Amino acid sequence: MYIDTHSRESMEKSVCNIFQMHQLELREQLLLMGSMSGDNDYINKLDEFIANNCTKYPEEILLFHLTRRLHGTEDETKGCNLADLLLSVNPFSSFIHHITNIAVNR
Numbered sequence: 001m002y003i004d005t006h007s008r009e010s011m012e013k014s015v016c017n018i019f020q021m022h023q024l025e026l027r028e029q030l031l032l033m034g035s036m037s038g039d040n041d042y043i044n045k046l047d048e049f050i051a052n053n054c055t056k057y058p059e060e061i062l063l064f065h066l067t068r069r070l071h072g073t074e075d076e077t078k079g080c081n082l083a084d085l086l087l088s089v090n091p092f093s094s095f096i097h098h099i100t101n102i103a104v105n106r
Contacts (some may be wrong), residue, residue, distance in 0.1 A: 002060035020055050
């Protein structure tokens with residue numbers, strides 16, 4: 001199993017399959033968690049939600065496709081291989097650096 005990040009629809013379908021939830025139900029759960037917690041607590045709530053609701057973990061997440069979905073990548077037209085994507089300064093590597101810092105500081 002993998003999360004297909006080729007399109008928004010395929011990504012939503014993949015994530016819904018992991019949680020065996022309808023798209024609307026999953027969105028409602030995520031919005032509820034967000035409304036009940038602050039920024040740092042949201043990550044903890046999300047971890048708890050995944051632990052309690054994930055029926056099967058993906059074996060792959062196609063992150064290099066995901067980079068096309070990040071804010072700030074609208075003007076990025078250069079395609080990168082995975083090594084370049086992770087080792088150069090770009091919106092995706094900045095995002096990875098940011099979430100890594102969040103995880104370390106929890």
